[in-house]
Amino acid sequence: MEIRDYKKGDEIAILSLFEKVFKVPMSLPYWQWRFENNPAGQYFIKLMWDGDSLVGHYAVSPVYLLINNQKCLTTLSMTTMTHPDYAGRGIFKDLAVAFYDQLENEKGVVAIWGYPNSNSHYGFIKNLGWKDLSVVHSLSMPTTSLSPKSSPNVTLVHKFTDKHVKQLSEFSQSFAITIDRDLTYLNWRYVQNPSKAYRIFEYANDKNEGFVVVKIHPSAIVPDTWEIYILELGINDISIFAELFEQIIAYYEKPISRINIWISLWDKRHIQLEKIGFAPFGKQTFLGARFEENTHALVGDFKNWYYSYGDSDVY
Structure with a gap:
């Protein structure tokens, strides 16, 4: 199996995998809006292929945070998917490790954050270096x-x-x-x-x-x-x-x-x-983040966060 970045045209396989995993479709216009027309950046997507078959997917949405009034590139963790036939092989962890290295060391992302659901929360905290910030009510x-x-x-x-x-x-x-x-x-x-x-x-x-x-x-x-x-x-x-x-x-x-x-x-x-x-x-909803504490200690204190429903892709 091979891990690589998104290439033009992969969205067809991505949308097909989404429907297979979640049993509901994602429209192409929505995908283009979120990942192609995002004003903070395009195509922050990592894929795993088995030959011509897409078997794993992790996408994040770039977003600028103001951290002490300094504009910083961060990413909102979003769609994680593994083909049902490949469950239990650690595909998401492999994708995330490769993706985070690229985001932090090549793209200058200072924090990866989001609202993991109960299915993914444990893996983010236990295996991927995330820290719990709070439970949002x-x-x-x-x-x-x-x-x-x-x-x-x-x-x-x-x-x-x-x-x-x-x-x-x-x-x-x-x-x-x-x-x-x-x-x-x-x-x-x-x-x-x-x-x-x-x-x-x-x-x-x-x-x-x-x-x-x-x-x-x-x-x-x-x-x-x-x-x-x-x-x-x-x-x-x-x-x-x-x-x-x-x-x-x-x-x-x-x-x-x-x-x-x-x-x-x-x-x-x-x-x-x-x-x-x-x-x-x-x-209630988990809020968590992965960040470098030495340089962005503010991120780890939930009292510092201004947030709304609009910050989450769910709403």
Whole structure:
């Protein structure tokens, strides 16, 4: 068997292996968006072949983190796949060892991080030099106190501007580590994504302004209802929350049972969200990273991380 980097045209075999492993298809437009049109870099993909058969795959998505305001190239660990007929042969570990050496020593990647699921978490920590940073919880609020209602202060917009970048930075700049949510990143992540229906809602009146990025998903808790996920929270005054989300619920014209968010415990808005009814709820998620402690000790302290649902490829 042979390990090599992605070559043009390999995406056909990659998409075929994905469907074989996960029993659902990945669309070519999504693959191109994530791995070909990523503004931080192309084709961070390592493959294992047995002759003409693709039997192993590991892809990471390059992303710029601001670490103490220094722009650093990192990667979000993503799709790991082994052909079912080749399970138990250590293919993923072999791919990862070769890949990490290349990323760290040739491409200048300073950290490899992500949200491993329960199937891969043990292997990352035990065999691949990752360190646990935290278990990330969702805050969630039932919508029983909200009713669909139009508001003249809420507007649906279709792309980001520098104003949105500035509004987000008001919150993220107090953390030592955050994705560089510049204008290019925000539009790539939420506007150009071909497979997810994100919506950007702005709020503005004489006293307050801000925005949120949201999506909806069928609820696994309350049958025949939907839940709202807040991908980015660009509002400071949580007192406008009810007005904003009553308009959002009215927009979707679906039964919405809960609103969910990832937000750091050390974000000043966490306690404000608790006050209006948000509480830890649902499944928890591992956050881990591989990094050089001597030069990037900040990465190892979860208190330093500003994060949101949008940082994960799952959402």
